[in-house]
Amino acid sequence: MLLEKTSPVPLHIQLRKIILSMIESGKLKPGDKLFSESEFCKKYNISRMTVRRVISDLANEGYIQRVAGKGSFVCEPKIIEKLTYVSTFTDDMICRGLMPDRKLLERRIEDPYPKIAEMLNLDSEDKIIYVKMLLYANHEPICLQNVYLPYRIFFKFMETSEEEIERRDLCEILNTFIDRPVLWAKQSVEAVLLKAKEAKLLEVSTNIPGLLCERVTFDELDTPIEYVTFLYRADRYKFMIDKRNVLHQNNKRSIEK
Template sequence: MIYKNSPIPIYYQLEELIKGLIEKGDLKPGDALPPEREYAEKYQISRMTVRQAFTDLVNEGYLFRQQGKGTFVAERKIEQGLQGLTSFTEDMKSRGLKPGNKLIKFEIIPADSQIAGHLKIAEYGPVYEISRIRLADDVPMALETNYISANLIKGLTEGIVNKSLYAYIEGQLNLRIDSASQTIESSIASQSEANFLNISKGDPVLLIQRNTYLLDGTPLELVKSVYRADRYKFMIKMKR
């Protein structure tokens, strides 16, 4: 219901009405919304007001537009907190989603100067290069590449990597993962990234680099990830 005499702006009321339908499941991901004209006629409001509501919901990630086709309900973004250090597998399980991997590359390579610097090892020292597509309920979420010293973490196999790397490091090797530093920046998908993530070239992505350390300060890994910006968002709580 839209209340025209309410102090709450009409466009905001319409936004909340549509959000409610999405959250209750009456509108599901992929569903097409009626044209702006139908909303305007139904609630006796201007099409400009409807357009503003749609635009706000697109910006918030509830809807998406396809040129010449209309406006549709978007897949809800997975929210990850930035306060704690967890693995992708742990994140997905905590949200009731089935984590998965599609291994693209698993090999030992000589560390170049950049990788060696991050891992505090000698240049050309052996490192695992592990590239995986990270899945949630079988949907690609991220393209992730890990670099780990082969002299530090021994015995890695494709089978271990396809389960949980952190579980192996802590549970089998009895090493304590302590902290990490992480940077996040926006970018657009290259053609190869788009192919792996089932998106289009030029779509927005999040570039994330993580340096992870053991309890004694030893660098454990350098991780470079490309996350789908349409399916993932990061959240942090701040206290004054």
């Protein structure tokens, strides 16, 4: 595929589409090396500045990874999570054909911070159970999970062995300690910079972007039963939200009436 020099579409956009098409079609697979800047310039008769802009944009968006002294390589496709439903990490990974795994880093009983107490609607004397997990997909660390549980509800969880916690999905275990089912959750997502300790656990460079997801889970009586944060690698994860035209739906309902 060649670039159309007479096209109103800028050259950098044309080159971007060519590279993305090769990645999405499988012609370029994860781990494959791209042409060097000079090879792109020669092949498409374009400036090094144009090539550098495209490579930089694709690297920032997580499609490729630049390695100093070696070149640019195609990344593994990002894991996409829809925010429409309450689901478990294990279910998400299995649905995508990935093997989930987890490692328990910390578990303890402690006094809640004011924010945690507010999120879980706790009294001043209430304790929480704090759990920190490192989550994997196909043996690759992709998420740090921090879980805060009301001790009065989940006190028996402290008797659960480390082996069982790492073998089963945490949500599956916690569901055995509650009488009412989880019904809904309130969730937010924001971009953050990974700190040195977080980056080390996730096996990435310091100060690269991460995606921080905060979630409060409620039962059928709207009682908050869990506050959890997920810190995802932004180079391996992205979220998708389905949105509908509410005005159009309302008009449709009016017509149907």
